[in-house]
Amino acid sequence: MTFNIMTVGQRGRLTHEACLFAATLRHNAPGWDGRLIVAEPQPGDRWSDDPRIPAGPQRDLLESLGAEIVPFESRHFGSYYPNGNKIEGLVTLPDGPFMFFDTDTVITSDISTLDIDFSRPAASMKREGTWPEIEIYGPGYNDIWGVLHARRGGRLADTLDLNWPDEYWQRYLYFNAGWFFGQHPDAFRRAFLDAALMIRDDPPDEVACQVLDPWLDQAALPLAIHELGGGRPGDKGGIDDGLLDGSHSFHYRFLPLMYATAPDHVITAVQAATAPNPVKKVLKDYEPFKRFLYQPKGGKARALFDRSDLPRKEQAIRNRLKREGLWLR
Template sequence: MSFNILIIGQRGRLTHEAALFAATLRHNAPGWSGRLLVGEPQPGPRWPDDPRIPSGPQRALLEELGAEIMPFETRHFGSYYPHGNKIEALAAMPPGPFLFMDTDTVITADLSELQIDFARPAASLKREGTWPTPELYGPGFNEIWGDLHVRRGARLADTIDPEEPDEHWRRYLYFNAGWFFGDDPQAFHRAFLDAALMIRDDPPESLVCQELDPWLDQAALPLAIHELGGGRPGSRPQDKGGIADGLLDGSHSFHYRFLPLMYATAPDHVIAATEAATAPNRVKKVLKEYEPFRRFLYQPKGAKARAMFDRGDLPRKEQAIRNRLKREGLWLR
């Protein structure tokens, strides 16, 4: 199965994370034959500083690993909402099936093994009930999500999971925007952008008390996916054995967000695959320039963080994990 992968790269943390992503992709997915596109926002009025990946060892490593730096224009978001990069970069992609992944992700097995129905867009279900947060006296989930879907010409009833109770956040179509896919990046761009701009610029009254930073992309993503004929991954019988069954966010990739969290929480195969991909000297000499990578991938902090937690009995709340890492001096971001 051939498809393109899009990640975002720009000056700062994402430059280093893009290099780690590319290293794990090339080492752990040798059978994958698509293009790795690193979306690079270009300077303009929405960026007070130049956001491009600077010349240097990280950019050189990306190119050595076969990544294609893909410039794109920022017309609607920019520095005030960098999460919007994933929306705007889609417009610069070549035609064909695509998989977007957040840059703070590692690839842990061969993506050529995936069976993806790109004609039915979907996104990650590795999420918590982060948005919306209904007020005590309303409006509730039904009203908020119902108003948003109606604005996009859809019906709330067509999106709910009837196995979940009324007014429970899991009943409603909601994703983590850490990965999503489709068969037409231009169509996905238009639907995603239109939904995000509607929520930002002309929201229904039921959203008046809702925070949209940083949740705007995750509020808009379900509207775009539903509009394009998609839904929850694995929600149809023919999806079994496909992308939802523990492959992405499981055996084949891990969205780590911060390396301390990865070492504290990830299964053993994630750590083994990541450390194997980052061991070659040509990769190591570049990645170790970034302090979190140096301290966790190549020095003892990773092992120390891992020894502190039982992966089979992790705290229910991520904040408890973060707090414990911070107390032990093992939090870097």
């Protein structure tokens, strides 16, 4: 199956993460033959500094791994909301089936073997009930999601997971925007962008008091996916659940969390992909990668936790890592 992949490359942490993503993709998915597009925001009025990937070893490594660094202009977001890069950056993709991954992701198995129906978009279910924030006397989930879907021409009833009770967050279509896919990137970009701008610039009364930073992309993504005929993985979405964020990829967010929580196959795949000298030489220039990938901090973080009995709240994991001097970001 041929499809293209997009991630975002930007000066700083995202540059290093993009290198790790590309290294794991090339090593662990040898059968994948699409284009890897690293969408690069360009300087402009919406950036307070130059967001481009600097010339040097990281940029060289990306290109040696077959990444195409493609510029795009930030028209609607920028430094005040860099999560908007994943929306506006879709313009860099050629037409055809595509996947987007956050840079803080590793590929752990050959994604070319996945059976994906790109005509039924889906996104990551590795999320918590972060948005909307329900006030005691304010509108509930039915009111908020109902009016948002109606604004985009959808029906709330068509999005509900009836395995969960009324007014419980998991009943409603909600994703982590760490990965998503679709058939046509331009159509996906327009639906995603229009939903985000509607929520930000012309919100219904039910949403007017909601906090949108950093949740705007995750508030808009369900509207876009529903509008384009998709849904949850394993449900209306065009991929089985448990493959991405499971057997074939891992969204780590911060490397200490990966070592603390990831299954063994993730660590094995990452270590194999980062062992070659040309990759190691570049990755170890970034302090968290040096300390966790190539020095003992990764093993120490892993020894602190039982992956079969992790704390229910991520904050408890972070707090223990910090107490042990194992938190770098």
